Amino acid sequence: MGGRRYVTGNWKMHTSRAEAVALASGVVAQLQQVPAWDPDVVRVGLAPPFPFLEAVRDAVAGHPVELVAQDCHAEPRGAFTGWVSAPMLASVGVRRVIVGHSERRQHAGEDDALVRRKLEAALEAGLDPVVCVGEQLAERDAGRHEAVVEAQARGALEGLDPAAYARVVVAYEPVWAIGTGRTATPEQAGTMHRFIGGLLASFGPQAAGVPVIYGGSVKPDNIDGLARQDGIAGALVGGASLEAGSFVQIVRGVAEQARAGARS
Ligand code: PEP
Numbered sequence: 001m002g003g004r005r006y007v008t009g010n011w012k013m014h015t016s017r018a019e020a021v022a023l024a025s026g027v028v029a030q031l032q033q034v035p036a037w038d039p040d041v042v043r044v045g046l047a048p049p050f051p052f053l054e055a056v057r058d059a060v061a062g063h064p065v066e067l068v069a070q071d072c073h074a075e076p077r078g079a080f081t082g083w084v085s086a087p088m089l090a091s092v093g094v095r096r097v098i099v100g101h102s103e104r105r106q107h108a109g110e111d112d113a114l115v116r117r118k119l120e121a122a123l124e125a126g127l128d129p130v131v132c133v134g135e136q137l138a139e140r141d142a143g144r145h146e147a148v149v150e151a152q153a154r155g156a157l158e159g160l161d162p163a164a165y166a167r168v169v170v171a172y173e174p175v176w177a178i179g180t181g182r183t184a185t186p187e188q189a190g191t192m193h194r195f196i197g198g199l200l201a202s203f204g205p206q207a208a209g210v211p212v213i214y215g216g217s218v219k220p221d222n223i224d225g226l227a228r229q230d231g232i233a234g235a236l237v238g239g240a241s242l243e244a245g246s247f248v249q250i251v252r253g254v255a256e257q258a259r260a261g262a263r264s
Pocket of ligand 1: 216
């Protein structure tokens, strides 16, 4: 599989300011030891907690590492105590923003309509969205995973301005694999990625090119099998992104597969 890849570390509500700076500095230092990594082919992003965005931005300055935010509000400004808007994030150097993460769907009650509004707010502010979709364990056990993911992807992405698709990344994250240590098998993930790819293609030719990355207990020891699957264009990494060495090993895995794919 050709095309650009993405590896983003989602730090969630972890790290102190000092830890965030040390982690970001460790990532940029260790990335330089990965000969297979071409930053034009594999885009690496870090998504720290909001208060540490600028510190992390400064720690990675001059390196090809993108600053990513974990969420944004659907409105650009207003009486929304405690929230952060997309234009605010853009103003501090954020490049991409995650929308629709399952932890927000679960703990903040976000539905597909709100995810769509956040995605549009991100695009409007000049941020490129990373849209998360994924089924719960009960939905997979009931054989409903494709229907659930299809509804989420349609809600977020169907009928967008065709030019916007070039700015979108989709993250397939089966909820039962997030933070559980129980990752999808490469075959399960690959099957879903190809399903999502087919669905996106039905939204129009531009949408056919949207990269679909995998998230859910990605670790250095399972990334090779995942990244080898046709249709898996990288990883959204939670727990393993909190340690520079393991995160960079995941980048290495994706970079090596990208290189092997480009040769074949
Ligand atoms: C995530 O937060 O998006 C995630 C995939 O977490 P973890 O890698 O810890 O499962």
